Amino acid sequence: MSDSSPLPPVRLHTEAELARDALSTPLLSRAARLARWAGPDTRVDAGGGLVDEQLPAAAEALGLSGDDAAADASEAWRVAVDAGLVEVVDEDEGTVTAGEDLALLTAGSPQDVLAVWLSAVETVLADASVPDLDGLVDEDGEVDLSALDWDPAGEAEFLDGVLGNLYLLTAGEDTPGAPVPLPALAASVIVPSDMGEPTNDVLEQVSDAMMRLDDQFRMLEPVGFVAYRPVDEALMADADDEPAAPVDDTDVSRYGMVRLTPLGLYGMRARLLEAGYAAPAVGDLADKGADALLDGTAQFPPGAAQAETEQWLQRRESLAAARELLAAARGSDAGAPLRRLRCQQALSLVGASAEPALREVLDDAELGGLARVWLTEHGAVDVPAPSEAMVYWLTIDTVAAQLAAEGNSEELRALVEGLARQHGGFFDAVWRVDHPATADVLEAMGRLHPDKKVAKEARKAAFKARSQQGG
Numbered sequence: 462m463s464d465s466s467p468l469p470p471v472r473l474h475t476e477a478e479l480a481r482d483a484l485s486t487p488l489l490s491r492a493a494r495l496a497r498w499a500g501p502d503t504r505v506d507a508g509g510g511l512v513d514e515q516l517p518a519a520a521e522a523l524g525l526s527g528d529d530a531a532a533d534a535s536e537a538w539r540v541a542v543d544a545g546l547v548e549v550v551d552e553d554e555g556t557v558t559a560g561e562d563l564a565l566l567t568a569g570s571p572q573d574v575l576a577v578w579l580s581a582v583e584t585v586l587a588d589a590s591v592p593d594l595d596g597l598v599d600e601d602g603e604v605d606l607s608a609l610d611w612d613p614a615g616e617a618e619f620l621d622g623v624l625g626n627l628y629l630l631t632a633g634e635d636t637p638g639a640p641v642p643l644p645a646l647a648a649s650v651i652v653p654s655d656m657g658e659p660t661n662d663v664l665e666q667v668s669d670a671m672m673r674l675d676d677q678f679r680m681l682e683p684v685g686f687v688a689y690r691p692v693d694e695a696l697m698a699d700a701d702d703e704p705a706a707p708v709d710d711t712d713v714s715r716y717g718m719v720r721l722t723p724l725g726l727y728g729m730r731a732r733l734l735e736a737g738y739a740a741p742a743v744g745d746l747a748d749k750g751a752d753a754l755l756d757g758t759a760q761f762p763p764g765a766a767q768a769e770t771e772q773w774l775q776r777r778e779s780l781a782a783a784r785e786l787l788a789a790a791r792g793s794d795a796g797a798p799l800r801r802l803r804c805q806q807a808l809s810l811v812g813a814s815a816e817p818a819l820r821e822v823l824d825d826a827e828l829g830g831l832a833r834v835w836l837t838e839h840g841a842v843d844v845p846a847p848s849e850a851m852v853y854w855l856t857i858d859t860v861a862a863q864l865a866a867e868g869n870s871e872e873l874r875a876l877v878e879g880l881a882r883q884h885g886g887f888f889d890a891v892w893r894v895d896h897p898a899t900a901d902v903l904e905a906m907g908r909l910h911p912d913k914k915v916a917k918e919a920r921k922a923a924f925k926a927r928s929q930q931g932g
Contacts, residue, residue, distance in 0.1 A: 467739040469632040470765040471730060474723045480571035482724045483578035486685035489544075491523050491537035492581065496546035496563050498522045504555040511538040512555070536588070540684075544580040575727070578685075582728050585684045589677040590616040619670075620677060622650045624721075627687075628729045631721045638726075643678075643692065643717030647671045671717065678719050686725040690718040747772040751782075751789035754807070755800040759865070770807045783808060783815035791827055793897050795865075802862035805831045813839055830855030853894045856880065861898035864905055877909045881919075892922040893929070900926040 473479070483489060498519065504512045511519055511534070519538060520530035541547045545562035549555075562580075565573040590613065626649045630641050647670040652659050659667070671692065678689040693715040721729060733740040743765055746757045754773050758766040774782055790804035791797070808815065808831075819835050822828040823845060830851050836844045847855070860880075863873045881887055892903060903923035910916040 467741060467760065468629065468733065470741040470743050470745075470761055470769070471628075471632045471726055472743045472765070472768065473727050473730070476571035476575060479724055479727050480574040480578075482685060482722070483574055484566060486578070486683065486724070488537060488540055488585065488683040489578055489581050489685075491533070492541035492544060492546055493563065493566055494523060495519055495534070495537050496541045496559055499547055499557050499559070501556070503557050505542075505549060505557055506555065507552070509539075509542045509549055511535060539588075540581045540584050543584040544577050546577070578724070579728060579731055581684055582686055585680055585686070586617075586620065589680045590620055592616070619650065619673075623647070623674060624729055625733070626650060627719065627721055628726070628733070631726055638720055638723075640688070640690070640714075640718040640720045642713045643671050643674060643719060644713070646719065647674055674719075675717055678717070681725075685722055686728060688720050688722050690714060692717040743768045744772050745769075747776055749773075751785040755786070755789050755803045756796065758803055759796065759799050766803065766806065767810070770803075770810060774807070774810055779811050779814045780818055783811050783818035784821075787818060787822055787828055787832075790831075791825075795897075797827075798858045798861035798898060799865040801827070801831060801858060802866065805834070808835050809838075816841060826851075826854070827858075830858070849890075850894070853891050854896055857891065857894050857896045857899050857902050860902045860905070861896075864902070869905070869909060873905075874909045874911075877906045878911070881906070881910060881912075881915050888918045888922040892926040894926075897930075900930060 474482075484493075504515060506512055513531075516531040516534050519534040520526070523534055523537065525533050538547070541560075542549070545560040546566075547557050547563075548560040550558050562573075562577050565577055569577075623646060627641060627646060630646075631638055644667065647667045648659075651667045651670055652663055656663070675692045678687055679691060681687045682689045696715060730740045730742060741757070741761075746754045746769055749757070751773075754770065758769050761769065777785070786804045786807050790801045792800065808819070816836065816839065819832040819841075822832045825832070830847060833844055833847055860873070860876065863870075863876065867873055888903070892899065896902075900923050903919050903926055907916045907919035907923060910919060
């Protein structure tokens with residue numbers, strides 16, 4: 462992902478809802494309980510970790526049992542320290558006290574709670590980038606790093622790339638929040654985009670990446686970042702082992718399924734913004750002017766554009782909103798046609814009380830056409846018929862907007878075919894239209910129309926238009 466390319470807009474839960482979700486995550490709630498459990502006799506080592514002798518008591522305080530109880534308690538303590546819930550008072554003595562941020566979990570704002578949760582997430586992400594150190598301890602009980610093929614920066618970059626792709630998939634218009642198969646997610650960062658059939662070497666890399674991600678997503682689930690269905694343990698059993706039950710090789714979910722939670726979507730967007738990406742969220746433009754709304758939603762998918770516009774309109778009186786939208790839609794710059802299209806779509810959500818604003822622009826060369834369309838659709842009376850020049854101008858403006866919004870889409874191809882078929886002598890007249898995009902639209906029509914004769918007429922008209930414009 463390029464940090465200059467805007468990401469698709471996401472729909473976030475309210476901060477109050479997200480804060481409640483954060484407080485209920487297993488890892489943060491454990492960290493908070495340990496912070497309150499700690500007292501004058503609590504001791505930490507040089508790295509701030511709870512000393513081994515006190516891990517059993519910490520696990521008991523958390524109600525943990527089993528082989529992983531001490532490790533889970535240790536992880537919760539690290540989060541408590543890193544998130545500011547616990548503060549080391551004396552490094553030499555290893556004494557601690559409650560951190561300033563502990564009170565934020567009960568008395569702070571939703572933003573305060575989410576800031577603490579984000580600190581916890583960073584701790585978990587850092588831990589998730591560290592490989593399994595089992596088997597690397599030497600005779601002296603020290604970790605033999607020389608036997609470890611580990612690139613910390615590369616591992617963190619790999620996980621960031623995977624989470625970035627998961628964000629893109631989660632933010633999708635078609636299936637927002639749908640679980641993603643782990644093989645597909647791993648392949649998205651391993652398999653080159655221009656590779657047809659993956660080689661055996663690449664497939665092996667994807668398999669290795671899946672196993673790493675399986676461990677990492679298991680770590681990210683307790684902090685509420687992802688919802689994860691792990692890889693079926695039977696898939697990792699030895700080939701000679703007899704399966705405990707019949708298996709369905711066509712069930713892709715057995716290979717792991719993952720999605721960002723609403724909290725994870727919020728957290729991932731916060732990390733992307735911190736890294737310099739443009740990561741819009743629906744509602745960002747609600748308190749901005751109409752110019753910001755029309756420009757900001759220009760490249761939004763239809764559903765997100767409508768949701769953003771609805772929030773913007775909710776804060777304004779209909780007539781005033783219509784006037785502001787129409788004023789912002791004016792212009793002869795390259796982005797103006799798409800602004801007018803978004804304006805027209807926004808006005809479709811406004812009630813009949815906006816009619817005076819539309820009548821005020823009936824004689825406007827840029828807005829008169831769309832005003833007539835709105836008034837007619839709303840059953841207004843005494844709507845003057847448009848001149849032929851206005852019809853052609855609106856046609857060019859509409860096609861220019863569709864080109865900017867969708868490119869050479871099938872819908873636009875159908876529109877181009879319909880225009881050429883319905884209007885006799887269309888190209889003889891339309892090249893004269895005084896619109897900055899006339900030549901570009903005609904060239905596009907020449908590319909898109911399947912009939913070679915009609916396409917040639919469009920290209921000739923484009924040449925005339927460009928000559929008329931002095932180009």
